[in-house]
Amino acid sequence: MSTTPPGLGEPRGPWFTSPDLAHGGAPVRVLPQEAGPAESGSNRRWPRLLLAGVALVAVSAGAGGTAGWLAAPEAPVTGAASPPPAPAGTPVPSDLVTAAARALPGVVSVQVRGGASRSSGSGFVIDDRGHIVTNDHVVAGAGTISVVGQDGRRLAARLVGRDPGSDIAVVRVDGARLPALPLAPAGQTRVGEPALALGSPLGLSGTVTAGIVSALDRPVRLGGGARQSAVQTDASINPGNSGGPLVNARGEVVGVNTAIATLEGGGSIGIGFAIPIERAARVAEGLIERG
CATH class of the missing domain: 2.40.10.10 (Trypsin-like serine proteases)
Structure with a gap:
């Protein structure tokens, strides 16, 4: 009997490329489970060992453990201090509340x-x-x-x-x-603008998480194929979010949530990737015409 918790899935997939900061940024090919423990007394080895465990996994979910793909961004990942928590009672921007209400029905x-x-x-x-x-x-x-x-x-x-x-x-x-969701105009998405990830992470339907568009044109490998550019976001994306929309503050879809970066097969660490809506819409239109 499977011990996989319902809604989590079990990532699996081909090799991925991880930046190696300890060797001048040259990429090395590793599997996440092959990342070993850090050597005691050696502070210089931790970036390489940390990044060896960074994978990019598709985030579908299911009681039976759905498939995912492992990949990695082309750019090095650097450490950063965690920001201080927001003060209690910080108001939620009204435009994000409106965007969520507009998008959720679709x-x-x-x-x-x-x-x-x-x-x-x-x-x-x-x-x-x-x-x-x-x-x-x-x-x-x-x-x-x-x-x-x-x-x-x-x-x-x-x-x-x-x-x-x-x-x-x-x-x-x-x-x-x-109701159909409106699509963002091509070329209008900007780094730093608010973003909402909508979907059913871990089977929790109607979930909305907030963040920003943290990068555009991030080369990643999705679907087991060639590298593709993706929209990067820090809006929390988890197993079950796969296929859901990433929307802007106007409720327009800017991408299709597809993958997350993880450490040693864990959950979301605040780096997610979405297929740009221009590409997704073009592919979808072709499938509809042929179907």
Whole structure:
């Protein structure tokens, strides 16, 4: 009997490249489980050993342990002191409250059953015909697909198409009106602007986490394919967020949440990655046309 806690999944995947600060930034190829303990009395070795355990994993979730991919950003990662906690009672910006209220009705939990296995992730409505964008790794082993909306309704869905190379898939629900999310205009996303990650992390539907867009055009390897540019964010992304939207303060989708950086296979450490919405929308449109 599996001991994997429901909603966590079990990351697995190919080799990844991790920056090696102890050797002038030259990348080395390691597996996360091969990172050894730091040598006692040697403070100079900790950056290399720390980074050897940094992986980038897709964040689908399921009781049966869904698949993920390991990769790594091209740029070195450096340590930084934790910021002081915000004072109690700090007001939440009203624009983020409005953005969350605007986007949540179009966000769904995507649940997949195939034989004895189950998996789950997130998705969002992209048009008025019931098409929902999610990650390919969420539905890769699809048997029966259903989505659960913010009102608790469970709706049967069918797979329209998959694109493993971009890690984008589209499913569709018929006979139900779900509000489509607006997409951010191409080229308008800026580093430092507020961002919200919406979805069902650990099976907790309707969850919203806040942060900023911390980098653009970050080269990472997703879907087991070639390197792709991604939107980097510090909004908390966890297993089950896969396929959900990353939205700006206007409630517009800027990316599809796909992966997180982890240490030694742990949870979110505050670095997440989303497929830019321009690419995701282009792939989704192609899948819809062919499907």
